[in-house]
Amino acid sequence: MAASRVLVVCWAALAALSVCTVVLGHAEASTQLSIAILLVAVGKAWLIADGFMEMRHAPRLWRRLMLSWAVVLAAGVGLTLVS
Amino acid sequence: MSTSPETATASQGYLPGDLAMWFFILAELSVFAILILTFAVTQALKPEMFSESRQLLSSPTGLAMTLSLLTAGLFAALAQEQVRQSRARCGAVFLLAALLAASVYVVLKLTEYRHLLASGLGLEHNTFFTLYWILTGFHFLHVLLGMLILGWLAERCRRGLYDANNRSGFESGVLYWHMVDLIWVVLFPLVYVLN
Numbered sequence: 622m623a624a625s626r627v628l629v630v631c632w633a634a635l636a637a638l639s640v641c642t643v644v645l646g647h648a649e650a651s652t653q654l655s656i657a658i659l660l661v662a663v664g665k666a667w668l669i670a671d672g673f674m675e676m677r678h679a680p681r682l683w684r685r686l687m688l689s690w691a692v693v694l695a696a697g698v699g700l701t702l703v704s
Numbered sequence: 705m706s707t708s709p710e711t712a713t714a715s716q717g718y719l720p721g722d723l724a725m726w727f728f729i730l731a732e733l734s735v736f737a738i739l740i741l742t743f744a745v746t747q748a749l750k751p752e753m754f755s756e757s758r759q760l761l762s763s764p765t766g767l768a769m770t771l772s773l774l775t776a777g778l779f780a781a782l783a784q785e786q787v788r789q790s791r792a793r794c795g796a797v798f799l800l801a802a803l804l805a806a807s808v809y810v811v812l813k814l815t816e817y818r819h820l821l822a823s824g825l826g827l828e829h830n831t832f833f834t835l836y837w838i839l840t841g842f843h844f845l846h847v848l849l850g851m852l853i854l855g856w857l858a859e860r861c862r863r864g865l866y867d868a869n870n871r872s873g874f875e876s877g878v879l880y881w882h883m884v885d886l887i888w889v890v891l892f893p894l895v896y897v898l899n
Binding site: 673674681695 | 737782
């Protein structure tokens, strides 16, 4: 796939996931729902890192560092929600 | 390292921009991580206050801000593709589109700030709004700096100062904008949506 097309697909996925976040937020609050919202946020962060920041081509260490940022934060926020 | 993402191999990899920018990005992400976790921990201590205060924010407005930032990110990335093909002037046009999209975020954010201040929901209203102003205000300053960088890159593109062989500075500037986007996609659900 051409690089420009990859970028447009990433943007469309990010927009769809953003709408998904707000829709989930309007449903009745529950721990499972909050975890789903956090997982969507991680998915969006990965799309930005791999798609826009081109981490998919980067050395493994840098890619792991960037992808793990959102995971660590989501895990931290998730722990505060269930504790 | 390889000189382009297309020719990069899995073992070598291709890291766009300057290595110093990546260390700067890691430092920025660490600072925001501390702020975001502070928000989350305080929320766990005062769940009712955070839930009630969050109702005073508009999640559709937050969504519109998200879409404007992401659209700016798309245009910045498309500008980078143009520069890689030595079409810097086309890149400048995409950067102007990115700035236009980012301006929508600025207008929405300033409108939200004005509305909150008019409603008496300032920095000292309660703990939620103290953290809201610190977190979103700090991010807002990063957006403004990101727009300055994109504007500067656009001007240099217009003057034809970037091409396929001279693009590291350009990529570093665009990376800064993507970092601003990356932080927002985690910040947005935490501040506007999660209950």
